[in-house]
Amino acid sequence: ExxxxxxxxxxxxxxxxxxxxxxxxxxxxxxxxxxxxxxxxGKGLEWISYISRSSSAIYYADSVKGRFxxxxxxxxxxxYLQMNSLRAEDTxxxxxxxxxxxxxxxxxxxxxxxxxxxxxxxx
Amino acid sequence: xxxLTQPASVSGSPGQSIxxxxxxxxxxxxxxxxxxxxxxxxxxxxxxxxxxxxxxxxGVSNRFSGxxxxxxxxxxxSGLQAEDEADYYCISYTTTTTLWVFGGGTKLTVL
Numbered sequence: 001e002x003x004x005x006x007x008x009x010x011x012x013x014x015x016x017x018x019x020x021x022x023x024x025x026x027x028x029x030x031x032x033x034x035x036x037x038x039x040x041x042g043k044g045l046e047w048i049s050y051i052s053r054s055s056s057a058i059y060y061a062d063s064v065k066g067r068f069x070x071x072x073x074x075x076x077x078x079x080y081l082q083m084n085s086l087r088a089e090d091t092x093x094x095x096x097x098x099x100x101x102x103x104x105x106x107x108x109x110x111x112x113x114x115x116x117x118x119x120x121x122x123x
Numbered sequence: 124x125x126x127l128t129q130p131a132s133v134s135g136s137p138g139q140s141i142x143x144x145x146x147x148x149x150x151x152x153x154x155x156x157x158x159x160x161x162x163x164x165x166x167x168x169x170x171x172x173x174x175x176x177x178x179x180x181x182g183v184s185n186r187f188s189g190x191x192x193x194x195x196x197x198x199x200x201s202g203l204q205a206e207d208e209a210d211y212y213c214i215s216y217t218t219t220t221t222l223w224v225f226g227g228g229t230k231l232t233v234l
Contacts, residue, residue: 037169044210044212044225044226044227044228045161045163045169045212045214045225045228046225047214047221047222047223047224047225050222059221059222060221061221061222062220062221095168095169100171100174100180102178103159103174103175103178104156104157104174104175106155106157106216107157107158107159107174107175107216108157108158108159108174108214108215108216108223109159109171109174109175109180110159110169110171111171111180113168113169114168115168116168
């Protein structure tokens, strides 16, 4: 079964840093762009970052631009999110998500999601 | 405030049809056929239900359909079932500073 598994979440103080990982399995990771999407407790979904297959194209939501860095290691079938200068409003469940086959690149269609990893920013 | 506007809640009885709207602008929904819809049950990851406005992924019931008119996209669920009770989110490509924007979500209650 195609799978994404996130890890690296936890409790961090405001201003601190955290690195999330997303391990992909049972599909050819290097042939897919990847995304991070987050969901604050009791709130809606927020797309936060995209990385192309070769890492040549990277995009961020305004809310995290300049503080978060997305990266990937195709040899290790892994996606990462380095989060710096964390704020209370970054508290959320962070999902990695894979685009759906057959959907347009711009469609925002993600058919494979991990279970999420929780990040809590609090003193 | 979310870039795309969805009703906070909708409800319907089993067997009925409901429609959830997703209103954007000419910078997103109005100019591109790049709207997707997700279903999310409590404690679960989102599930893709519709992509590119009208397309259904394999395995998604044909009771779910999508459409668009002007700056508003819509998700229609026909023959409501208890299992359809969930939160629904739209997402659209946008030419603002972000790549994609989600709607605020709609809670569907099956009465």
